[in-house]
Amino acid sequence: MAGVVDVLAARGGDIVGLSIHTDVSGVVDEFVVDIPGSHTDAVRALAEHCPTGTVTAVPAQRRELGDDVTRALLLTARLRAHPNRLPDALGELLLADDARWTNLTRAESADETAPGTSMLVPVGPLRGVLVVRSSRPFTWTESSRADALVRSVMPSAGPVPTDRVVRTTRGLGLSLRQVREADAPALRDLHRRCSGETVRNRYLAGMRELSPRMLRVFCDAERGLTLAVRPQGQEEPVALGHLMYTLDPGVGEIAFLVEDAWQGSGVGTALTRALTVIAADWGLAEVRAETTLANTAMLRIMRRFGASVQTQSGTYVHARLPVAEALQTGLGEQTRRGGQFARLMSQG
Known part of the structure; x- marks a missing residue:
């Protein structure tokens, strides 16, 4: 610079x-x-x-010559009095050529414009604002700013619960609960039941035991969220899911560990779906995942959800999933149905 x-x-x-x-x-x-x-x-x-x-x-x-923070605060104050002018405010915030309401179930989408020149900002289960700018692509930071502006004027519906029950595509009920220090013995047992390959795919290195330091990271709300996954009616966790903060604004990192005996049963897909919904609730624009080429199951899940995947150094893989687009397309579902976003947010 x-x-x-x-x-x-x-x-x-x-x-x-x-x-x-x-x-x-x-x-x-x-x-x-x-x-x-x-x-x-x-x-x-x-x-x-x-x-x-x-x-x-x-x-x-x-x-464009004003301060970004000042402009955002002025737009928020203006929207308090005229919330119906949200498209105009988003257009001004993002220095866009056009911004208009669109119906998420009909999906007048970014597909109709050049790649990168449009962005869909969800406002509710059925509505969104399509923002278009021809001069340069939108960034994840701008997507996060747009989401924050929407949240500043929308009535709060409360946070998405982290402790909840979700179902796999096969109908298996899974109880998700934020990990606590008291879960340490069960989490250590989970890691011991996992094969060396499964542990390496999760941590990109061999690890024989879950260390006390790692457990503290899992329990630290300032680092992010870690969920223990238990099949309904069982006490022992069979998987862990993580949504961690990163240094990049509007970006989170997801990862999960699924016990070998439960792999292929839809647990990873259900975890990815739940974590992406929580990421949207946090106002994140993108979630990322770091893994290896050997972790074909995770790569398959991320691609199904619409992530871009890049190989680095011939072995490691970097996947990037835009949160808004994933929610709009139903988070890995093959068909788009009206109200899908609302059902995902209230699932379980």
Whole structure:
């Protein structure tokens, strides 16, 4: 970034704004710069300075010169008085070309526009706002901001319960409960019953025992959420599901460990569905998963839910799942039905 600043300074550029976003390709640094005369030479110099990246320049509008936080607060205050103007507010927040109401059951979707230039912001079980911007793709950070603006004016329905009962596609009832320190003996037994391959697929390394430090991480609400999974009527957990915070705004990381004897029974799919619904309740725009090529079951689940999957270093795999799109398409369901989002949120 220092090199970018040097290039701009050498051409008399005055940086009046800087935002850092994340999107599907990584990190995006967005500068608002006042450059005397034409910006063509500066863009060319930046492209030469960043040969592995992409440099895009578009004329800045007057509304882009304000502070992002101030603009968001002003929009929230305006929406308190006129909540029906939510599309206009989202369009202004995201500097979009167009924003309009859409019906989620009909799914007037991003498929009708160029990839990356539109974003669907869910507002309720049946409605959403389709936001379109042709100049540059939307980022996950912007998706998280949009969700936060919607939440600021929507009446609270209370958080999605973490302790709940869900069902697999085969109808098996699973009790999900947030882990507690008292669960330590049962969780250690669960890890001992798992094969070495299953443990490596979860932790990307061999681990003979669940350490006290790891248990503290699982129980720490500031790190995220860990759910123990028990078939209804049983006391022993057969799986663990994790939704952990990351350093990237609006992004969470999911992982799960399923006992060998229960693999292939739909537990992993049910866990992924439940954790993604909770991620939406937290206002996350994306959930990620890190695993290996050998973990074919998890890769199959993530792809079914609509995640993009990239291989790194020939062995490790990075999966990224947009939360809003996953909810809209029914979280791995093969068909889209009206009210699917509402049923998922109230399941169990």
